[in-house]
Amino acid sequence: MSILPRYCLLFLFFVSQCLCSTLGLAETLPLVSPSEVGLDGDALVGIEAIVEEGIENKKMPGCVVCVGRHGKIAYLEAFGNKQVEPSQVSMTTDTVFDMASITKPVATATSVMKLVEQGKIRLGAKVVEYFPEFAPNGKDDITVKDLLIHQSGLIPDNSLKDYLDGPELAWQRICDLGLVAPVGTTFKYSDVNFIVLAKLVEKVSGKDINEFSQENLFTPLGMSESGYLPRAELQSRAAPTEERDGAWMQGQVHDPRAHALGGVAGHAGLFSTAQDLAIYAQMMLQDGSYSTSEDQTVRVLSPLTVATMTRGYAVSSGVRGLGWDKKTGYSSNRGDLLTEAAFGHGGFTGTVLWIDPELDLFFIFLSNRVHPTGSGSVNHLAGSIVNLVAGAITDVESTSQAAAGKSNLVETLTGLDVLQRDQFSQLAGQRVGLITNHTGRNRSGESIVQLFHKAEQVNLAALFSPEHGFEGKLDVERIGDAADATTGLTIHSLYGETRKPTEAMVKDLDVLVFDIQDIGTRFYTYISTMGEAMRAASEYGKRFVVLDRPNPINGVQTAGPMLDAGYESFVGFHHLPVRHGMTIGEIAQMLKSELELDVDLQVIGCEQWNRQDYWEATNLTWVNPSPNMRSLVQALLYPGVGLLEMTNVSVGRGTDTPFEVLGAPWIRGQELAQALNSNSIPGVVFVPIEFRPESSKYEGELCSGVNILITDRDAVDPLRIGIELACQLRHAYPEEWETKNLNRLLGNRVVTDAIIAGTGVEQVMTLAAEGLESFEARRRTFLLYPLDAEGN
Incomplete structure (x- = not known):
């Protein structure tokens, strides 16, 4: 096989840039030497050997490989043939490919997310809100997110016979489908999910997925060689796939269901080239915008939309993004060396796209592995090339250091840090009762008791401690009062004779201040201590201040079961799920409202904390909140x-x-x-x-x-x-x-009885999820920190 020398490629690229400028088309990414973007060019030479072996073993007739970093293309090569039947035609870098399932994230999911950020679709909303005909046979509980992450419970592919009588009857048969798994419980990769999502785009926008994606994505980005139903000139450059009705499919969609739907569908039908796809990948790496060398910038998605679309969502057999793969059984084409931030997808015809924000890298592998007989296979081959590319990165250390430096710029302030920064002005002139333990400390590790004791603005008059005592070391049934060595004050135990401050304890106080680290679980009793103290404040006319702290296991994810009404106790203070996804301050606001407490409540919130973050993102020191909670x-x-x-x-x-x-x-x-x-x-x-x-x-x-x-x-x-x-x-x-x-x-009696009865895990999980959607709607009212674009 012949490969054009690098100088020829550079010359052709220069000519194409000039033509693009003449024709008024958007600029493609510049082609540079690998060393300019931190890649070892000698290592990348090894790609040729992997590809040649694949062609020799009939994995595919040929392919195009494109690698980009730092806003530039460092490797763009064509190998082998794009056509071997009925005659042989060499592969070129401008070959147009049937993207197959890369259609799902690039055209369909991107269009859905565009409508999300326009406020026209909610990811947590049920599909039937936009598409009522979809409801029959148990599908009325499927959400938009369920479709995007393939946990809708729909069949992977309904019968091809359903499509043979035209699109109108095909849609009626899709609407009549039943479920093959409970909604939201089981990952089943399904073309039907994305066929429905494309219809959703049409229902909401009034434009089919072809029109909408062209208008809102491909045209603004200047991706003039991307879209459905390619024009004649692009068809002539397309890589053929297989024969249909005695003719080679060249520029006609290979997928039979997409073909039956007129070539326009949510799961397949997109055509593109390596350089066009590179523009899309760079847009995603630039948080939704694409910039040319002339400093012209086009924004098609917001940074928050991109972050929401590409973060990890746990499914029953791995991790998915919204429309993207991250780590599932379909990820063999991602290789082994990309970071956890990577997202990508493959297509049945032999196409692969992976994007890694942490490495500022994209990888494109385009082939027509189904030509001519449908028997090729490229996923493992593509994964091997990804490994070679990742291994060729020479600035990975500086990349890691930059990422570390970026993360260290964000230092979460707890409510106590904010109070201290504001010179305790919120407590000035008031007699303070402090409910705390060893977790009440600022970023520097100073105890809240010492800070209050030293602060001229604070009149610390009483101390209270929860389960495990003031120092968090006791693991006993009852704890007595104690004396504090720093202040000489009595520490009133709220895990002994009483679990609620008495009138005598608070009569000389103006305000109760609560500062204890929670861990995000309903039956952790610090919630109960706060709730009982709020009741006391309500009864005895005291102000109540909560110094908020991050939820260490993140403030997004929730998990049931919900606490049964009438089953409240000290290990189940309020009607919450087991994992509530709230901070202690947010729960305080919920308790005031839903328990109808007549209390003057102030929550001093955290600063620079994102709901999706786990503890390590805060750069706060971990302090064991109780004796057996050590990490x-x-x-x-x-x-x-x-x-x-x-x-x-x-x-x-x-x-x-x-x-x-x-x-x-x-x-x-x-x-x-x-x-x-x-x-x-x-x-x-x-x-x-x-x-x-x-x-x-x-x-x-x-x-x-x-x-x-x-x-x-x-x-x-x-x-x-x-x-x-x-x-x-x-x-x-x-x-x-x-x-x-x-x-x-x-x-939760229903869940408990199901386990005792020997019910299967999936059914128990379905029962445990009952009421979660309602809870998430309840909690929105009380959240102090922004939700992501998903809205839950």
């Missing part, structure tokens, strides 16, 4: 594993790794681990383990069980881990596992 990993697992600790299993109290292990003398660890791992629970693996608790349940006894290892935090659903454990224990140990106290923390 962020344990905090993340706690909403699931913690649910079981009222039963006769050890969840690791009395070991070095509470909530990371589960076991009992009667459990067979190897069997339990094998059963759990066979279910491929996203984001975790289970390792058989033996341990001997030094305290708490089974003190001194040898327990067999499992160690829970997180392999992908973005994919972890702690509630699913807890439900999987419970269902497996019920199945394997129906006599040994005592379930009489299972509902103590679950707080």
Whole structure:
């Protein structure tokens, strides 16, 4: 095979730039040497050998490979042939390709997100709000997000026969489809999802996906060789795929369902070239805008829209973006070396696109692997090239340092830090009762008690402590009052004779201030301590101030089950799901409103905290909020594993790794681990383990069980881990596992009974999700920090 020398490519590129300028077309990305963008050109030479082997083994007749970094194209080569039947035609870098399923993110999902940022579609809204005909047979609960992440419960592909009587009847048959899985529970990659999304675009905008994507995406970006139904000149440059009705498909969509829908569909039908696709990739790397060398900038999406579209969403078998793949069973074409931020997609015809914001890199592999016989295969080959490209990056260290420097620019301020910065003016002239423990400290690690004691503006008059005591070290049933060495004040225990401040305790106070770190789980009792104190403030006419702190396991994700009405207790203070996705200050606002508390409430909020962030993004020091909550990993697992600790299993109290292990003398660890791992629970693996608790349940006894290892935090659903454990224990140990106290923390009779009855995990998860949508609507009223574009 012949490959054009680099100087020829540069010359041709220069000519094409001039032509583009003459014709008034947008500029393509400049072509530079690999070294200019931090790539080892000698290493990239190895791409040729991988491709040649693939062509020799008939993986594809030919391909185009394009690699870009830092706003420039560093590698653009054509290999082999674009046509071998009925005659041989060489591949060229301007070959037009049938993008197949790359249509999904580039045309359809981008169009949907455009409508989201225009306020015309909500990701959490049900599809039937925009498309009422879609409702029959249980589909009325499917949301727009369910379609985008392939958890709608729809069939992957309905019968081709459904499309043979024309588009009108095809749509009626799609509307009549039933579900093959409960909505929102199971990842099933489905063309039908995106066929429906394209119809949604049409319903909302009045334009089909072809018109809408051209008007709002391809034309503004100058992607003149991209779109549906390519014009004659582009068809003549297209790579053929297979034969249909005795003629080669060249510039006609290969997918039979898209063909039956007139060549325009949400799942397939897009055509493009490597250089056009490079423009789209660079737009995504530039947070939704594309800039030319003449400093002309076109913005097609907002930065927040791009961030929402490309972040990780846990699905039942991995992680997806909105329209994008990130890490699932369909990700073999991403290689092994891209960062967690990478997003991409593949297409059935042999197309691959991956974009990595952390590496400022895009990778495009375009082939017609189905030509001529439909038997080619390129995903693993493309993944090998991605690895070679990532390995050729020479400035990865400086890239990592830059990323680290960028993250360090954001230093979250807690409510206490904000109060201190404002010189405690919110408390000036008032007698203060402080409810806190060892977690009440500022960014520098100074105790709130010491800060209040030293501040001239603060009259600290009383101290109160929650469960685990003032220093957070006690793990006992009742805690008595104590004296504080710094101030000489009595520390009134709110986990002893009373759990609510008494009138005598607060009679000389003007304001109660609450500053304790919560961990985002309903049955963690600091919420209850705050709630009881708010009731006291309401009864005795005291002002109440909450110094807010971040939710360490993020303020976006929620997980049921909801607490049953009438089942409120100190481990279930209010009608919340197990994982509530709120800060302690937001919960205070909810309690005031929903419990109708007549209290003057002020929440001093955090600054520079994003809801989607986990604790490490705050650059705040982790302080164990309680004796057995020793790491962020344990905090993340706690909403699931913690649910079981009222039963006769050890969840690791009395070991070095509470909530990371589960076991009992009667459990067979190897069997339990094998059963759990066979279910491929996203984001975790289970390792058989033996341990001997030094305290708490089974003190001194040898327990067999499992160690829970997180392999992908973005994919972890702690509630699913807890439900999987419970269902497996019920199945394997129906006599040994005592379930009489299972509902103590679950707080939901229906879910508890389903587990005891031996119901399958997916059905239990469906039951556990009941009421979550309503809760998320309730909580919106009380949120202090912006939601992402998803709105939940």
